[in-house]
Amino acid sequence: MQLKTxxxxxxxKTHGTYEFPxxxxxxxxxxxxxxxxxCHWHPEIELTLVLSGEIEYMINENLYHLREGDVVFCNSNxxxxxxxxxxxxxxxxxxxxxxxIIYGFESSTIQTKYITPVVSNTMFSSFHFTxxxxxxxxxxxxxxxxxxxxQKKKDGYELKIQHHLLxxxxxxxxxxxxxxxxxxxAACLASTVKIQHLKAIFDYIHLHYDETITxxxxxxxANLSKGECCRFFxxxxxxxxxxxxxxxxxxxxxxxxxxxxxxxxxxxxxxxxSNTSYFSKIFKKLINFxxxxxxxxxxxxxxxQ
Numbered sequence: 001m002q003l004k005t006x007x008x009x010x011x012x013k014t015h016g017t018y019e020f021p022x023x024x025x026x027x028x029x030x031x032x033x034x035x036x037x038x039c040h041w042h043p044e045i046e047l048t049l050v051l052s053g054e055i056e057y058m059i060n061e062n063l064y065h066l067r068e069g070d071v072v073f074c075n076s077n078x079x080x081x082x083x084x085x086x087x088x089x090x091x092x093x094x095x096x097x098x099x100x101i102i103y104g105f106e107s108s109t110i111q112t113k114y115i116t117p118v119v120s121n122t123m124f125s126s127f128h129f130t131x132x133x134x135x136x137x138x139x140x141x142x143x144x145x146x147x148x149x150x151q152k153k154k155d156g157y158e159l160k161i162q163h164h165l166l167x168x169x170x171x172x173x174x175x176x177x178x179x180x181x182x183x184x185x186a187a188c189l190a191s192t193v194k195i196q197h198l199k200a201i202f203d204y205i206h207l208h209y210d211e212t213i214t215x216x217x218x219x220x221x222a223n224l225s226k227g228e229c230c231r232f233f234x235x236x237x238x239x240x241x242x243x244x245x246x247x248x249x250x251x252x253x254x255x256x257x258x259x260x261x262x263x264x265x266x267x268x269x270x271x272x273x274s275n276t277s278y279f280s281k282i283f284k285k286l287i288n289f290x291x292x293x294x295x296x297x298x299x300x301x302x303x304x305q
Contacts, residue, residue, distance in 0.1 A: 002254055003037045009079070009202065011042045020158055021098035022165070024150040029055065029082070029090045033254055034247060034286050036083030039202050044096040045119070046074040047168065049143045053090035057082045059126035061194040061236050066092075069131025071139050073172055075118070078125040079199060081237070093147050101162055102169055114169070118176045122192055127175050142168050194236070197222045201233055201241070209249050210272045215241065249273065250286050257291055258298050264291050 004012045015023035021044070029035055039058070048057070050066045057064045057072055059080045064072055074080050076099070084090060099119060103111035118124060129136040142164040149157045204221040205213065215226040218241060222229055233241045249271045256267045268279035283291050
């Protein structure tokens with residue numbers, strides 16, 4: 001499985017419907033071919049509850065180590081990505097929703113007073129509700145109830161899901177209000193600059209992954225020196241720029257491998273690798289199969305795209 005995005009890293013998946021804009025799913029990191037989902041964004045708000053295992057979860061300039069029982073709030077349009085912690089799998093509930101499910105109609109009091117101040121707050125891109133804080137137990141409970149309601153789909157389940165989302169939002173609003181009071185204009189500006197640097201690095205890699213990429217190129221794109229660029233990226237993603245480039249190139253090779261239109265040598269070249277043997281080595285390291293083995297398994301199981 002792969003996460004599909006456009007050239008601007010916006011996720012192409014539809015989250016719910018216009019009539020009921022909520023998408024609720026049970027996710028497992030190992031279902032992704034690389035054991036991770038790549039950096040992306042979407043206008044919907046996302047709540048993630050870890051059921052088992054651990055995950056390294058990046059949201060804008062913040063990096064969270066989430067454990068069983070932890071919940072993370074990801075604000076609208078925030079860049080986010082996740083990968084396994086120490087190669088251990090992670091199972092989690094994901095709830096992505098348009099806040100319209102809460103405020104009802106444009107310019108309502110609920111929207112202008114309680115939704116917009118949170119969604120438009122660039123300093124509040126995320127929040128980590130830890131399981132060891134008793135005050136957060138109710139949020140965990142509401143998310144589990146939302147998932148169960150959606151699974152059973154009994155009469156009136158949409159109303160109950162909306163009710164629980166509203167209760168979760170009250171907690172989020174309270175945290176956001178406290179957070180905003182503590183932030184200075186200087187801190188807000190610093191956060192915005194960090195997000196711009198991070199986005200510039202991702203954008204450059206995503207646009208030029210099929211070419212030879214140097215640290216000078218990336219640094220120039222992000223307006224950082226080579227050293228600053230490496231330290232900044234490592235601090236906020238917990239991986240090196242070089243490792244991310246390799247990961248992204250392998251991810252981009254996957255749909256090519258199942259298209260039957262190109263040879264493995266052509267695919268290696270098209271995704272920025274200097275030779276087939278190095279492509280196969282990195283592919284094996286990240287996917288646990290060689291490119292040829294991956295093709296055979298895919299076509300044997302006839303996995304739908």
